[in-house]
Amino acid sequence: MQKMTAAQTVLLVAGRELKVSLRAKGTIITTAIMVAAIIGGLFLIKFLGSAPTSTFGALDDTQEVAQISAQTLESQGIEAQVISYTSVEEGRAAVEAGDIEGLIVRTGNDITLDVNESADPQLLTAITGAAQQDGVKNLATQYGSEVVTAVTDVFTNPIAVNVLNPPTELDGSQMAVGFIVGFLLYLGIFGGGMAVAQGVVEEKSSRVVEILLASIKPWQLLAGKVIGIGLSSLIQVATYVIAAVVTATALGITKDFSFDIASVGVWVLIWFLIGYLVYALIFAALGALVSRQEDLGTVIMLPMMLVVIAYLIGVSVAPNAPDSLIVQIASYVPFTSPIVMPIRSAYGVASTPEVMAAIGIGLVTIPLLLWLCAKIYSNGVRRSGAKIKLKDALKAS
Template identity: 55%
Template sequence: MTTQLSTFKAIWLIAKREIGMIMRAKSTIISTVIIAVLIIGGLTAFKLFADRNEVSVGYVDQQIEATYFSGFLTALDDAGLEPVIETYPSLEALNKAVEEGEVDGGLIEDEQGLKVVAHENPDSAIYDAATKAQQGKSILDLSEALPGGVNDPLFKNLTEPVRVDVLNPPTEVEGSQAAVGFIVGFLLYLGIFGGGMSVAQGVVEEKSSRVVEILLASVRPWQLLTGKVMGIGIASLAQVGVYVGAGVITARVLGLATELPFDILAVGGWVLLWFFIGYIVYALIFAGLGALVSRQEDLGSVIMLPMILIIFAYMLGVTVAPNDPDSTLVAVASYIPFTSPIVMPIRSAYGVAGTGEVWIAALIGLITIPLLLALTAKIYGNGVRRSGAKIKLRDALKQS
């Protein structure tokens, strides 16, 4: 005689079993630590790389005309570089500093104009800035012969860039936004895909070992499906939470949080919400399709389509979106429940999608979940009861 458990107790017992199995596994602990370390290391490397916009320049004190020097500094600023200026008492001291690598290059002035001092090859930033400074000074000297001086139209045409009338300005994605978008996409792809695969593999394992027959004696198929998805989801959410926490704390410690054009803590919260939506959507699909086969070797043949969809969403988010975040393809994908869990948070990190758009996409995903549960529960319930050859999807849908 079998005893039917209450719905809540049945689902929670199955979920607790899945949580315990995953969280105690050495592979889970090791992978979580490794990925957290990679996130911390990646953000640290980004911080170090971002600080390399400095260029150090040495010159002999009081031997460069102010017009040359101000033009040189302006050219570096236009190139997005921050100069670190060092002064030396003599040309010999400057040459020694350049040779020993104390500065990236030196700047001197003689009767012919500016000259760059280099150890082996001249630093391109210093060379370009010095060239622009010398050309600017020469044009300024020539302006004295023009009727209008610096206000003469010819002088303005020589010194001012051409005017541009932009009809449809594109959305520009800053380097920090692109980096955060890539990390967000990677975490969501890793969590959703990994969680979905764990569900599918667990379904096949229970079916092939006949464990599912014992479980179905006490619980209904949809309860078993819900408990499994919930348990693996909670464990996966804990992992993603560790990754998000590592990223947010590291960003704040390194001072990156204050440099970003968005709230890094809010981005972390959105990542957790989108993981919840994306994981459930794909976990239900993977569970239903996994019930169609009885061997792990056959699993790849039935989950190919959802695998392609999630990989497509990831590639769209990290390759197309950074270059063209306003494209129709990216915009449409950010609302489709099978791609929005990855694409929409990336668009949000890029500052393209507003809060209202994000909530609309999230609402569409949440509405999709119960509809998908009803469909996949039927496939799962009919599929897990049959072992042996692979079951056709339409046969699993037809059975009662």
């Protein structure tokens, strides 16, 4: 029988890990729940998160005031609807019945808003502004437009503001997508890394690893495990991304986005691969230091904290200060950039050179980690019993 090459051995191990991971009940249930949550959440955003509306009435002599008020409300993101009535009595009956929020009534040169119990503040502000414009128009008719305009300008013109360092403003869609991107990457990277660590400990505690190492090298086992579980995790994350992009597009949620949602999805997958490889190697190496699942938490605390810190910077600090020093530093550090940089990209504040530089740093870090983690894994996975110190695992076999 012909001996397998190193590549064939790695692929064999990877194929086994991929099959086991994809067939696991936990993987199937988690994926189904996440897809259902993503689709359900987008439906809620579509049908429960629609723009607020304001419906009010006007008579023939207040139509102009009503239209100006409607324009003001719509500029604030409120859908305004004006209903015309032929008499005050008819309009007030509609107010009392709850059909409209208020009725605009003119008495001489005065404008009033008839409401049932209380006036909506935004509607009242809009109508007040429209009534003031109507009053200026009436005064212009009596005293001349030039005089009235000059006097009005003195009292209404705001002082000019010159902003020297305008802050980066993010729209609601960017904020939402950035949060989802961060969550998916956190879930995929952390979940994949934990699966690798638990798999290493399981094989070590059951002595299966001793049988495997009799025929293959430790680094081949490590590479196969990382690749196999990584492919399974990639399929999961890709499923979430596809579900989100397709559902959001089908519901028309993305039509007003200032960015391409599909390209964001592609970048999520690219950054997941980089982040997963960085953390999976670390989790695998540290997992080889213990022989019991109960002891696993004590050795993987540091990488767990790094993933959480990256997530918190991405979803807590970046939305308010996407160009702050801590966010920019985290965008390049290979242990935080896989989560922080794609969030900044979703916000539209990361330039192409910045993204390419962060990817380059990540790609350079991976082979260095592979060399270091393979050494720790190789020396640690052969020993059973008590927890192994990191410095002992780093020593040559």
